[in-house]
Amino acid sequence: MANLDLEFRILEANQSFARRFGWSPVPGTDRNFCEFLHPSVQGKLRNELIRLADGQSPRFADHMVAVGARDSVFVGEVTGIAVRTGAGRVDRILVLVDPDESAGDPQIVSARRKLFSPMHARILEGVAAGESTVQLATKLFLSRGGVEYHVSSLLRKMKVTNRPALISKSYSMGVFAVGQWPPRVRSEFIAE
Template sequence: MKGFHLLLNSVLASVDSARVISQDGPEGQAGYPDARTQPDQSGLCLASLDTSLTIQQANQEFFRQFDGSSEELCGRSFRDVVHPSVRQPLMRQFSHLIEGKHQRFVTPVIAVGADDSPFTVPLTAVSVRGGLPDTTAILVMMPATRGAEGARVVAGRKKILSEMDARILEGIAAGVSTIPLASRLYLSRQGVEYHVTCLLRKLKVPNRAALVSRAYSMGVLKVGTWPPKVVEDFVK
């Protein structure tokens, strides 16, 4: 782990504060890791990415969290360990980091751990410059949640929706009422209501508002996208 201590020292030298904080929150806000803690004793998953977001190095907590070895995870894209529903907005934040628009960011993400089990976790990413004008690497940190209480698990990437279900769910999430939705999808009003009833049953919710909320919490609808879009992994 000597390499990670050197990487952390580089990060600490490149930021104003040793503690990684949210731009909107106070220093030491609960849920965000202190970068001075020892990597293997702090319960932090740490990984070093290059500017193409390929995993170059990681600590043992990271390997345990994602149930892989160094050979299996190093060389893969960091995109592979996050849920499809959050990839687009997360990649946008990484782009801003690489372009120098931000020095760090903190955001909740849906990661995909062992056995493709998704879970939500706060992720911190810090630009590493090493004395150079441009970003040379990115350090990502997240608390280890494997076996921990409070890790909010979301649905796995099962193909639970038909193509029509997906289009109707997108329409409901966009606030489109039954008659315009029926016209858009060349269905009768009763046809739309039938699909809505099936969706309510599949996601085990009582009404349309709860349906949309549940779909976002499960990762079925993409985060940060308008108009709403269903993640393709969930469509049969």
């Protein structure tokens, strides 16, 4: 459990929260709660927190993927509650985190790990959008064999056997932002 200000900075937290996220109350080092969320859910949960801070909603409960201490990734439930003053204005936000201990180690990659070259990212986006090998070759100025070479490389890298499994695993790892079309590989996963 943690108390957040209206800009989602952690004001205080209980020992369980602090231990799970490796957070300590050091003066002058404000940590935003959204920093602890995996990129795949960061935007959605930030919007929920904004609705609480603006007084549009009294509470929310949602699925969460978070990056804890030592970059460990875990799943669970998060509940946000708007705490109001006596005058009815939202003063702070209470966040309850309930990790799913039965989930085991999720197959999610921390955004700090660069998985793809820019070319691999563009090919992965094309495959996710349903483009054929010929369409990708034309779009990326490659031969059909060049596209197949890169697709095979991606299959090996992601340890899957076909294109649908490649895309499915990419979504499950948070490589693509949920709810975005056409699919785009998140910049955090692309090597410069």
